Amino acid sequence: MLLAGWGKYPVIDVDLKTPKSIEAIGEILSHQATTTIARGMGRSYGDSSLAQQVISSQYLDHFLSFDTENGLLRCRAGVSLNEILRLFVPKGWFLPVTPGTKYISIGGAIAADVHGKNHHCHGTFCDHIRSLQLILASGETIACSAEENKNLFHATCGGMGLTGIITEAVIKLKPITSSHIMETTYKASNLDEAFNLFEQHEQVTYSVAWIDCLARGEKLGRSLIMLGEHTSAGKLITGSNKAITIPIDLPGWLLNKYSIQTFNFLYYNRLRQNKREHTIHYEPFFYPLDTIHQWNNIYGKNGFTQYQFVLPTSAGREGMKTILKKIADSGRGSFLAVLKAFGPENNNYLSFPIKGYTLALDFKIDKGLFSFLDELDAIVLDHGGRLYLAKDVRMNEKTFKKSYPLWASFQEVRQHYGAIPIFSSKQAQRIGL
Amino acid sequence: MKKILIIGATSAIAEAVARLFAKQGNRLYLLARNKERLTAMATDLTIRGAEAVNYASIDVNNFYDHSLLLNEAIEKLDGIDIVLIAHGTLPSQKICENDFGTTLKEFNTNGLSTLSLLTHLANYMESKNHGTIAVISSVAGDRGRQSNYIYGAAKGMVTIFLQGLRNRLQNSGVQVMTIKPGFVDTPMTVDFKKGLLWASPDQVASDIIKGIDKKCDTLYTPFFWRYIMLIIKAIPENIFKKLSL
Known part of the structure; x- marks a missing residue:
């Protein structure tokens, strides 16, 4: 059957298995001769959960x-x-x-x-x-x-299902003790102000910035910084799962430079004052987009990708400015570009975060996008950064291997446990794993 | 707290129903084929809030076991308030057309086994003058179509059996509900191309719970299938026979 990631590109004809027991997975693995990858809810954006044979965990949900x-x-x-x-x-x-x-x-x-x-x-x-x-390739747990x-x-952990x-x-x-979050929002009129706010509030548990990536010049990097802490006041209640659904592809032209500029202007100016404090439920704080089911349809039938990179602290603010400027100049818009400060990296071979700043932007897939992103890759690499595999759909092998130096050790572990060549994905093949 | 028996409990729709029942703190007894899945499901339902969950393995096509297995369930539950019968398969129409052996097997699974279970359960519930019998039939049982008439005939048999049973049990106060799902996204239908008419097991499950509460006789789920089937059933046979449905 035809299957794609969240970005709806690429669409691949796969053999989808939906085992209802652990035994059934062993059974599937015992007579498979094709590349196999696990798939959860299909929310990775690109081709991470696509292979000849895809094993869904949909019914292993106990x-x-x-x-x-x-x-x-x-x-x-x-x-x-x-x-x-x-x-x-x-x-x-x-x-x-x-x-x-x-x-x-x-x-x-x-x-x-x-x-x-x-x-x-x-x-x-x-x-x-x-x-x-x-479960290893041998069927052993x-x-x-x-x-x-x-x-x-x-x-x-972070191995994209390849083990x-x-x-x-x-x-x-x-x-x-409460399902509510005390949220404080600050307005930052440019990137320096945004970075300053992150640094001033690094002890706050939750922080993220929405950034207007079409703002240029003086306003480059203008953003809303949202900080949050769990409160102790209030009840323990779940949010409603009510949502609107976008059942079909919207026309691709709907999202263009002008519509996104307008949206960004309104979004930035929804906050009148420079600081706002209020208590909100965790749902809108953590999951604002979950209230629109299949929001991926707004980008039209050709799909979209999310470009998420991290630059190490050493790259400084200049690195981020260079990239933002390039995006703003290109006019390739993105709703809700997101900026976030990362803490130190962990011991997992392919985990994405490193100490520094990460920026994530959605791009509608069209002619010329991938070559534009190749240019961004070059800048990211120059500054010692890398891309998030869960979002990636087009990075080349060279870029991957240069930016994930532990890839060879990762391969050794896969080799040792017999994962090569059974467990693989379209993405793994593209980036040389 | 209600005492609930679910047969074919590991089917996607039944499991979704079981989770809703568990959340309400009910006592559950599960019958299904796959032991491993039953074990995981029982633990899961307990964590989700069920008062108690017991289970046993069943091969629905082994009719002679039914009485014993049902008695054990009734004993463990200490009575029955609600029974949901949900087991089934989706036979390949093409294979059945060429092999009556397969057709017979599918009739056993999707039709006769349900009749056997219902015979025992109906007599028990009639004797207690209490309870709800909910059975998953199908919109496919409303009218025979060339693409799916083996399955449709088996489900049609279940539907008519339930009509009669409902009529019989009317005076004993036992509710009999025929559930007719349309297209549902489950492992049974993994090979189908999904579209706007498709529903999730969760949606269907929540309709089933509401249907039981409202004492429905026939529940189409999602609701719009009632109208789709109304139209399908209204087409004159001399036209219907020419359609490629």
Whole structure:
């Protein structure tokens, strides 16, 4: 059947398997002669979860145990963050790290080693994974953690599914006393102000900036910085899962330089004063886009990609300015470009975050986009940065290998556990893994 | 707290229903074929809030086991308030056309096994003058079509059996609900191209719970299938036979 990632490009004819038990995965692996990759909710943007044979974790979505004393949750890889929130928020527990959507699976969160607004304080998702179970190419199930089979653990966390099929994990949830967040929003009229605000507030748990990437000159990098802390006041309630749906592709021309400029102007100026403090539910704070189901349809039938890179602190503000300027000059717009400060990197071979700043922008796929992004790659590489594999759909092998220096060690672990050439994806083949 | 028996519990729709029942703190008994999945499901439903979850493995086509398995379930649950029968397969029409052996097997799975289970359950519930029987049939059972008439005939049999049963149990206060889902995105339909008419198991499950609460006789889910099938059933046969449905 035809399958694509969240960006709807590329669309590939795959053999999709939906096993309903762990035994069934072993069965599938026992007679497969094609490249195989696991897939959760299909929220990686590009071709990370596409291969000849795709094994979906959709029906492997069971909670297996929960320790009410210390918040240790053991569950199958197909459980979504949404399900965890729905069940555990009322009991006073929250995700230790969450990305900007709750519609991702635990397996996917581990494979991409996702990060959230608290990366500078609490690291990545996998930093809160106590152990996991993996099915190797041989069909054997193996447990790993930071203590046990640790090379395999560090290769699997952030390893984009290329070591095996993650079947379950133990994750440490975080206690909360309210489902609300105290949000403080600051207006920054340019990139320097935005960086200053991040630096001033680095002790705040959650921080992220929306940045108007079409603003130029004096206003280059104007943004809204949103900071948040869990409050202790209020109830423990889940948000409603009510959402509007964009059921079909909208016409591709709808998003153009002018419509995005208008949106960005309105979004930036929705905040009249320079600082606003208020209490909001965690849903709009963490998951503003989850209220529009299939928002990926707004980019039209040719799809889109998200370009997310990180520049190390050493690249300074100049690196980010150079790239922003290039994007603003190109007129290639993006809704809700997002800027975020990262804390230190972890021990996982292919995890994306490094100490520095990350910027994420959506681009509608059209003629000329990929060559433009190649030019951005060159600047990112020059400054010692790299791209996020969960978003990538077009980076070349050279760029990948230069920016992820541990790729060779990663390959050794894969080799050792027999993952090569069974577990692979379109992306893996493209970047030479 | 209600006592709920679910047969074919590991099917996608049944599991979604089970999760909603678990959240309400009900007591569940699950019957299905796959032991590994049953075990995981039982733990899962307990964490989701079920008062207690027990289960046993069943081969629905082994009719002689039904009475014993159902008695065990009734004993463990200490009675039955609601039973949901949800097992089924989607046979390949083409294979069935060329091999009656396959057709017979599919009839057993999708039709006769349900009749056997219902015979035991209906008598039990009639004797108690209490309970709800909800059975997943299909819109495919409303009218025979060339693309799907083996499955349709088996489900049609279930639908008519349930009509009669509802009529019979009317005075005993037992509710009989025929559930007719349209296209649902489940492992059974993984090979189909999905479109706007497709529903998720969660949507269907929430309709089923509401249907039980409202004491529906026939539940089309999602609701618009009632109108689609109204039109399909209204087409005169001399025209219908020429359509490629």
